[in-house]
Amino acid sequence: MDNSTPPNTPKRGRLLTGILGGGLVAVVAGAIVYSFLPSSDSQSMPPQRRGWDSPAIVQAQPAVIGDLHVLVKSIGTVTPLNTVNVSSRVGGILDSILFKEGATVEKGAVLAVIDPLPYEAQLEQVEGQLQQNQAKLVNEKSNLALYEALWEQDSIARQTLSDQKALVNELLGTVKANEAAVKDARLQLSWTQIEAPISGMLGLRKVDQGNVVSTGDAEGLVTITQMQPITVNFTVPEVQVGPLRKSYLGNQKMVVDVLDREESKIIATGELTTLDNQIDLTTGTLKVRAQFANDDLALFPNQFVNVRLRLSTLNAVLLIPGDAIQYGTNRSYVYVITEGKAYARDILLGEASGDQIQVIEGLKEGELVVLEGLDRLRDGKQVILADAETGLGVSQPPSNEPAEAPPGRRPEGAPPPNGERPKLRRPENKPS
Secondary structure, eight states: OOOSSOTTHHHHHHHHHHHHHHHHHHHHHHHHHHHHSOOHHHHHSOHHHHHHHSOEEEEEEEOEEEEEEEEEEEEEEEEESOEEEEOOSSOEEEEEEOOOTTOEEOTTOEEEEEOOHHHHHHHHHHHHHHHHHHHHHHHHHHHHHHHHHHHHTTOSOHHHHHHHHHHHHHHHHHHHHHHHHHHHHHHHHHTTEEEOSSOEEEOOOSSOTTOEEOTTOSSOSEEEEOOSSEEEEEEEEGGGHHHHHHHHHSSSOOEEEEEOTTSOSEEEEEEEEEEEEEEETTTTEEEEEEEEOOTTOOOOTTOEEEEEEEEEEEEEEEEEEGGGOEEOSSOEEEEEEETTEEEEEEEEEEEEETTEEEEEESOOTTOEEEEEOGGGOOTTEEEEEBOTTTOSBSSOOOOOSOOOOOTTOOOTTOOOGGGOOOOOOOOOOOOO
């Protein structure tokens, strides 16, 4: 047994190891707590405040002087000037159909033919009667001339001469009636050829060849719709009737445009021609009509179209886009950029047309008004104009925002979320 080793040596070693481990824990805990404390710069300016104070990137456009077309928008219906239901004016068997459905025909073109034989026979009959009575009239006129000569010689009674004059007059009336019958028969015969009463587009035929037609057929043979020119009927609100009548009664031509469903393309351009004589009490609108040449047949009967009426034109007025206007409780205002900062400016508005609005007071030509980025503005806010193509600032200001941390980690110096206290991890005891 070796007596040189003190009996309490292991106990002192364990005590020293415990002291060193406790000190190490205190040092680590202090370092962790210090890392979570906000710096003096962060306390003076929170991250949210630093983002709000940074310049806003906006898009702007200058106020310009230009012409403003005051427009009235409505929905209209394409209405033909004339639509005819072609019917037969005489009865008979439909001998032939000479038209093609959907084709365009000119006025006077033969569309169909009814069997003409009965009407030719009737014409010949009345012509024969006319010829008989004309021959009688010639004979009685020569007798009248003879009686007049005998009367001059005092060879016949006056009554005989009077009776002869009456007979001649009677035959004159008969011949005249026969001549009228001949004209009527010729007219009836001409109606066996059914002609187009107007120029236009044919519809679908309603009767087939070989059928018996009559003057009482309600459906007729076919319909013809005039396509050129054509009209569009639409309505104008009651509040705009006054300016409308003023422009209509003047010497200015009122232009009407017809647009497609998306209102992005003009289909046809015409002229306002007619105003109704009263306002509709049910809708509070006035019916009006515009006429179009329709050379390309872009407008089709009973088609619903978007209509844009140019009510008047304001020349050389100050204009800004409607997107720049902000509306308060009792005012309208815009943000105007001056020396790199945005300032609210009250304005007085006039007429509007599309995305352009007239400014009567409050702006001057060339002043920049903000169109986009309005939600980030306040009076005196510093701004940077955005590039028109990319939408990014022309020059980016230096940002005081903390650098973005990897997912799951907070930036250095950022406080823990929701005021949580930092969790301390106890270091593992390693054997000495």
